[in-house]
Amino acid sequence: MATVINDGARYAPRERIPENVIRLLPYRLREELKRAEERISQNEAIEEVRVRCGKAASITVSGGNIMLDSVITRLEMDSIMQELxxxxxxxxSEEICKGYLTLENGVRVGVCGRAAVDGGKVIGIYSVSCLNFRIPARYERVGLAVSDIFSSVRSDGGVLVYSPPRIGKTTLLRNVARRLASGAKPLRTAVIDTRGEIAPFLDSQRLCIDILSGYPKPVGIEIAARTLSAEVIICDEIGDADEAKAIVAAQNNGVPFIATAHAGDIDSLLRRPQIRMLHEARVFCRYVGISRRGFGEDYRYAVNTWEEANDRIKNCGGVIAHV
Incomplete structure (x- = not known):
């Protein structure tokens, strides 16, 4: 049975859409977004701005989608891409083929269009049809519970945080990194920031933190463990085989991890072959599922020990579906 924790993490006073997003957009869409921001309440915020070639733009506000009037032309879409x-x-091109670009303040831009494929691998994206600007959220207390959990167990292992997409795992990791790398007894904290999303807002000169920005996760993990003598390694969205091997190698060198993964619940998490590999290596001694009822609501944490997670595997006959 998971232990449930609520840390009272509330959304900080909302900010406007970042200027480096606004300046990319056509004037008429800027004005429409300005009017939209004026209409929404103080407890809400625009989470995403989505522009589509030849179709109406839309925004996501507190999980709900609102269609706008502005339609982006092909010329405008190409101009936005050039600016990005x-x-x-x-x-x-490498990031675009992976479906994203990242702005300097952590805004991730999802990219889709017509793909050129060779041997099952995307080698180019042409005629970009949609750009989705995901606006980073700020929560004042999110991650406090995870920081406390890690501090109490780090001699035994790390913490794996999981949730469905868009719950706030990256925001949580950013806050956890800040907490562990500051205070009276800061830890040497290495952040593997492949997509450049975690580092923004971690620019304080008083943080004991090293950021490996743009590194493939396996390479960054090896550097953090072997040459930076990290006391904790933080990385987002783990899951492939090379990442799992690098994590096990670093853990064998005595470096604990705080990482995230996509999963709707702990059972689906443990069905993933690479997560099962990490479980069997006892990389993580706590599994923390996060959820919240809506935008601006408290974060809720469901915490399972390694033993509890192992019992769930046994109760399912130890069968892991290859998904």
Missing amino acids: CDGSLYAH
């Missing part, structure tokens, strides 16, 4: 890539789509 500082005039060189080629320099950002």
